Amino acid sequence: xxxxxxxxxxxxxxxLVKKLTAEGYSVDSCFDGEEALDFLDMASYDGVxxxxxxxxxxxxxxxxxxxxxxxxTPVLFLxxxxxxxxxxxxxxxxxxxxxxxxxxxxxxxxxxxxxxxKTASTNSPVYQAADLRLDTSSHSVTRSxxxxxxxxxxxxxxxxxxxxxxxxxxxxxxENSLWNFDYEGGTNAVDVYIRYLRKKIDEDFSPRLIHTVxxxxxxxxxxED
Numbered sequence: 001x002x003x004x005x006x007x008x009x010x011x012x013x014x015x016l017v018k019k020l021t022a023e024g025y026s027v028d029s030c031f032d033g034e035e036a037l038d039f040l041d042m043a044s045y046d047g048v049x050x051x052x053x054x055x056x057x058x059x060x061x062x063x064x065x066x067x068x069x070x071x072x073t074p075v076l077f078l079x080x081x082x083x084x085x086x087x088x089x090x091x092x093x094x095x096x097x098x099x100x101x102x103x104x105x106x107x108x109x110x111x112x113x114x115x116x117x118k119t120a121s122t123n124s125p126v127y128q129a130a131d132l133r134l135d136t137s138s139h140s141v142t143r144s145x146x147x148x149x150x151x152x153x154x155x156x157x158x159x160x161x162x163x164x165x166x167x168x169x170x171x172x173x174x175e176n177s178l179w180n181f182d183y184e185g186g187t188n189a190v191d192v193y194i195r196y197l198r199k200k201i202d203e204d205f206s207p208r209l210i211h212t213v214x215x216x217x218x219x220x221x222x223x224e225d
Contacts, residue, residue, distance in 0.1 A: 001046040001116055002178075005029040006036035006062065007078065008054045016049065019105050020112070024152070026178070033057025037065060043176045045073050046116045052079040052090065060093055067094035074115045078103075127162035129209055130222045132201060134162055143205050150200065153178070157193050158201070161210065161220035170217040194218055 003020055007013040008031045020027045028043070030036050034056040036048070048066075050059035063075050074096040079086065082100040090098055097111050125137040132143045136159065141148045150158065156178050161169070171190045194210060202208045211219050 002026040002028070002043070003112070004036065004039050004043075004045045004048045006031070006033065006039075006048070006054060006059065007051040008032060009051070016108075019109075023109060025112075031055075033059065033062045036062050040066065040071065040073070047112060048073055048075045049112070050075055050077055050095075052077055052081065052086075060090060063090070063094050076108075076111055076115055127159065127165075129162060129165055129220060130207060131205070132162075132209060134159055141201070143201055148200050150197075153193060154196055154200070158197055161197075161218070164220070166219065166221050168213045168216055168219045172217075174217065190217075 003025045032055045052059040076097045077090045077095045080101045127134045
């Protein structure tokens, strides 16, 4: 899962990125509200952790903008303010949860898990194309009834392709959706993982599902070229 952190305290920001990454999340981070909106425009996230008191644009303004634009991504506010009025204001603007500083990392992680779990439960847990079936709740993939073992990144890539079935996706769009922006795995990372997926879900089956659109990117569709 991918998380965006917007926290202007650089030490805390760095710690949060390190801790969440260690827990298996893909994490992007920024230091003010304007940057947060830029990140949200460029990529999709499973959750956003927002400090309320930030320069340029505060967390309240960010979540207000998100909800006004129809972005349902769950938001967890971090703040030193602990008054009931502040909490009510944040929740009324569209935040999903509220955590007062200082906090324990264990509590933060529990709230992040709860927040992203609610998001997953509102989405369809199963995606299909031809005889390929991906179940997000059991984290399983089958084709023609045969279980296919995928790495975490392969699973995320296949889920993204299935969610956008029939749509041509550029390499840049795939990379921005699945890797954090400071990823240094190389410019051909998408091609490498597409090749891994093809070997596992297309090589011994028919019809082929993952197609290359020359000069653009890839599309998952059921009909052959």
